[in-house]
Amino acid sequence: xxxxxxxxxxxxxxxxxxxxxxxxxxxxxxxxxxxxxxxxxxxxxxxxxxxxxxxxxxxxxxxxxxxxxxxxxxxxxxxxxxxxxxxxxxxxxxxxxxxxxxxxxxxxxxxxxxxxxxxxxxxxxxxxxxxxxxxxxxxxxxxxxxxxxxxxxxxxxxxxxxxxxxxxxxxxxxxxxxxxxxxxxxxxxxxxxxxxxxxxxxxxxxxxxxxxxxxxxxxxxxxxxxxxxxxxxxxxxxxxxxxxxxxxxxxxxxxxxxxxxxxxxxxxxxxxxxxxxxxxxxxxxxxxxxxxxxx
Amino acid sequence: xxxxxxxxxxxxxxxxxxxxxxxxxxxxxxxxxxxxxxxxxxxxxxxxxxxxxxxxxxxxxxxxxxxxxxxxxxxxxxxxxxxxxxxxxxxxxxxxxxxxxxxxxxxxxxxxxxxxxxxxxxxxxxxxxxxxxxxxxxxxxxxxxxxxxxxxxxxxxxxxxxxxxxxxxxxxxxxxxxxxxxxxxxxxxxxxxxxxxxxxxxxxxxxxxxxxxxxxxxxxxxxxxxxxxxxxxxxxxxxxxxxxxxxxxxxxxxxxxxxxxxxxxxxxxxxxxxxxxxxxxxxxxxx
Numbered sequence: 118x119x120x121x122x123x124x125x126x127x128x129x130x131x132x133x134x135x136x137x138x139x140x141x142x143x144x145x146x147x148x149x150x151x152x153x154x155x156x157x158x159x160x161x162x163x164x165x166x167x168x169x170x171x172x173x174x175x176x177x178x179x180x181x182x183x184x185x186x187x188x189x190x191x192x193x194x195x196x197x198x199x200x201x202x203x204x205x206x207x208x209x210x211x212x213x214x215x216x217x218x219x220x221x222x223x224x225x226x227x228x229x230x231x232x233x234x235x236x237x238x239x240x241x242x243x244x245x246x247x248x249x250x251x252x253x254x255x256x257x258x259x260x261x262x263x264x265x266x267x268x269x270x271x272x273x274x275x276x277x278x279x280x281x282x283x284x285x286x287x288x289x290x291x292x293x294x295x296x297x298x299x300x301x302x303x304x305x306x307x308x309x310x311x312x313x314x315x316x317x318x319x320x321x322x323x324x325x326x327x328x329x330x331x332x333x334x335x336x337x338x339x340x341x342x343x344x345x346x347x348x349x350x351x352x353x354x355x356x357x358x359x360x361x362x363x364x365x366x367x368x369x370x371x372x373x374x375x376x377x378x379x380x381x382x383x384x385x386x387x388x389x390x391x392x393x394x395x396x397x398x399x400x401x402x403x404x405x406x407x408x409x410x411x412x
Numbered sequence: 413x414x415x416x417x418x419x420x421x422x423x424x425x426x427x428x429x430x431x432x433x434x435x436x437x438x439x440x441x442x443x444x445x446x447x448x449x450x451x452x453x454x455x456x457x458x459x460x461x462x463x464x465x466x467x468x469x470x471x472x473x474x475x476x477x478x479x480x481x482x483x484x485x486x487x488x489x490x491x492x493x494x495x496x497x498x499x500x501x502x503x504x505x506x507x508x509x510x511x512x513x514x515x516x517x518x519x520x521x522x523x524x525x526x527x528x529x530x531x532x533x534x535x536x537x538x539x540x541x542x543x544x545x546x547x548x549x550x551x552x553x554x555x556x557x558x559x560x561x562x563x564x565x566x567x568x569x570x571x572x573x574x575x576x577x578x579x580x581x582x583x584x585x586x587x588x589x590x591x592x593x594x595x596x597x598x599x600x601x602x603x604x605x606x607x608x609x610x611x612x613x614x615x616x617x618x619x620x621x622x623x624x625x626x627x628x629x630x631x632x633x634x635x636x637x638x639x640x641x642x643x644x645x646x647x648x649x650x651x652x653x654x655x656x657x658x659x660x661x662x663x664x665x666x667x668x669x670x671x672x673x674x675x676x677x678x679x680x681x682x683x684x685x686x687x688x689x690x691x692x693x694x695x696x697x698x699x
Contacts, residue, residue, distance in 0.1 A: 325660070363589045373686040374689065391664045392667045395664065396673065
């Protein structure tokens, strides 16, 4: 390979149907994708757009009807390699209550390690390490059902991290959490990427989470609609609205101002940039055509 | 006032080591016909509070009045009648569907109210229309519907009881933006057409800003604020301190206002933001 950057997930023209014999509709339709190692990728799309199905194809929970998926370079159709793939491609789901099985936090995190046959001493060490990474060390001996949603979800993440996966695939991990819980989980995700070198694939409906990613992929009707940096993707306000997705309010405001022929930049995603742009606009440093306004 | 609480206190696990005060001396009054947003971080007491509004929980001390009636008065029959005035839609209500057809599920509440078959049918049709569910689904099993449709059925089941107060706990949780906007638009229509009182529990300040007239802020088992949307969002910093988030656009306008620009800090939606900026430019009086 000439490119130095290596991809951890690669799909080649994959299609997927839940009932291929009955010619049911394609949930995924010709997806070509490469996800680089140690990147943070957010996948957006309305319900039924195919994003969860795509994520389940990344680690062989589902196998494509057509085309190939390579996870860490391994073809997911190789059934004898499935354990290796799953160990490297950890998955976290929406509801933390459905992912916790033990009655004590550290036992819950050790569950997968026990199944993998990790020796006891190493297991203890990995559990402690995983708790440290998600910031839950002080809850080691607590009962999971008494934790908050955000804390439970971090325990679920720790259970996956303890397996030392190369990639973490998260399917709406914050959908059931309150703002505080969402912030905790997002901070954990970012730390995993920067400190542990983990690749993160985050499926979300929250645009404020997607803007924190390195790359945003928007799915619609089983296809990739837009793919690029958050700045690039959220410029396409009209397109995103057409598939019933939100954009951050800052980006939306820029879009609405441009409709009035005011030349504000389009790639404004956060508060700070928005304040800066609006200050300039109010100071008259941005071209506007205000005689034509008709409010 | 359609609902009033007087020094409402509720403790979980009284007499056990896990005793916890979930509501501490809450005295609030909810006006008839209002659309009230209830916000607060997890564990602040929101759900415990709304569970008192139709007598699912009995106060440890204090009183709850609905439409002038004490919910825990002696007369049991009256209590039951009063309970019907408050319809509660729990979080993820689609998990509570159980009947064989969508029709029967929506009809369950009105049936228990002892209405005639004809009245029941009328109520079911009305509620089906309010939630925007196609009538062709009425004879289907609720379990064959999509998640968003199931949720509509569950909400319709409560609307069919024509409660004077409709209480919804995170009705849009887990839905995508389109599903969320649709459900909230339906609830808004219901509110406007029936003139009933709506209480919306939500973590989303954007949704609250777009829909509610007033806000109750719960924090640590107490009612920290109960005021208009404007008055509550003015306390942005206090809200952030207790783990709540105000809309991004509101933060932007508060910053601009602090920087000395003559923009209003009370901006909650993108449309208001655009209009405010345009007004400012037009007036030419910016700083």
